[in-house]
Amino acid sequence: MWRLATSRPILLLVPLFWYFGWMQAYPGTYLATYFTVRSRALGSFLSAVVGTLATWLAGVLVDLPWVGSRRKRAVATFALVTALNSATWIWAVYIQNEYRRTRPVLDWSDQRAFGRGFGLYMLERISLGTVENYIYWCIGNLSDAPGDQIRYSSLLRGIETAGVAVGFGVQAVPTALIVTAGINMAFWFVALPFSYYATVQVVRKFSSIEEKQRRERGDAVLVSA
Numbered sequence: 001m002w003r004l005a006t007s008r009p010i011l012l013l014v015p016l017f018w019y020f021g022w023m024q025a026y027p028g029t030y031l032a033t034y035f036t037v038r039s040r041a042l043g044s045f046l047s048a049v050v051g052t053l054a055t056w057l058a059g060v061l062v063d064l065p066w067v068g069s070r071r072k073r074a075v076a077t078f079a080l081v082t083a084l085n086s087a088t089w090i091w092a093v094y095i096q097n098e099y100r101r102t103r104p105v106l107d108w109s110d111q112r113a114f115g116r117g118f119g120l121y122m123l124e125r126i127s128l129g130t131v132e133n134y135i136y137w138c139i140g141n142l143s144d145a146p147g148d149q150i151r152y153s154s155l156l157r158g159i160e161t162a163g164v165a166v167g168f169g170v171q172a173v174p175t176a177l178i179v180t181a182g183i184n185m186a187f188w189f190v191a192l193p194f195s196y197y198a199t200v201q202v203v204r205k206f207s208s209i210e211e212k213q214r215r216e217r218g219d220a221v222l223v224s225a
Contacts, residue, residue: 004151009142012198013135015191017156020131021163023184025171026092027124033177034099034117036107043118047125054129062137070206077137078199081130082192088123089185095120096178141202 004010031043060066061077095117106114139156143149171180 001151001155004148005155009138009198009201010152010155012194012201013138013156014159014194015187016131016135016195016198017159018163019184019187019191020128020135021160021165022167022187023124023128024164025167026177026180026184027121027128029171029180030092030124030177031121034104034106036105039107039114039118042108043121046122050122051125051129054126055133058130058133058137062134071203074199074203074206077134078196081127081134084123084130085127085188086192088120088127089181089188091120091123092181093178093185096181100176100178138198138202141205142198 027047031040035043058077058081061080062073067073067076099117104113104117106117108114108118135156136153139152140149143152170183
């Protein structure tokens with residue numbers, strides 16, 4: 001465990017693990033603060049739907065051969081996750097800055113106001129699903145044995161749980177949602193460059209595997225000749 005905990009890939013992913021845990025406190029509080037009961041019920045239902053679709057999409061992008069190169073799929077998926085999360089938190093800070101003054105109670109009867117606020121909640125749930133899947137994909141590809149993968153997952157769950165506990169604790173003080181949204185955005189942009197370098201580690205591993213496969217095919221051709 002100590003060997004894996006101090007390995008470069010895990011150290012690079014720790015900020016993303018923490019962000020993934022910390023951010024979970026915000027969406028539910030946001031929904032409960034600004035939406036009517038029936039709107040919250042709709043949000044709870046759709047969060048499961050969009051979360052499932054987001055997780056499926058992230059898995060499709062990295063695993064199915066829509067592009068022949070695994071390296072290109074990895075980079076494209078990382079770019080998508082980056083764009084979604086960055087847009088989500090920039091929009092969240094913007095919306096929260098408005099809502100702290102107006103203090104709306106949003107219901108779908110007012111489609112214009114409801115759509116802006118509810119769309120943010122859906123983006124948060126989508127971002128959460130894509131980040132979770134991407135993290136597990138990273139640690140799955142960085143591990144060299146089933147035992148290592150279990151230990152990587154344990155480290156993820158431990159760090160994530162710590163982030164969840166602190167995040168909910170801070171939110172329960174209570175803390176102004178504009179502050180929470182700002183902290184979420186800060187954690188995301190801190191985690192982003194480290195996550196990029198973790199992705200680079202995975203891509204390098206793919207390159208090594210592909211090079212080994214090419215050599216093996218070349219050796220097989222020579223033997224058959």
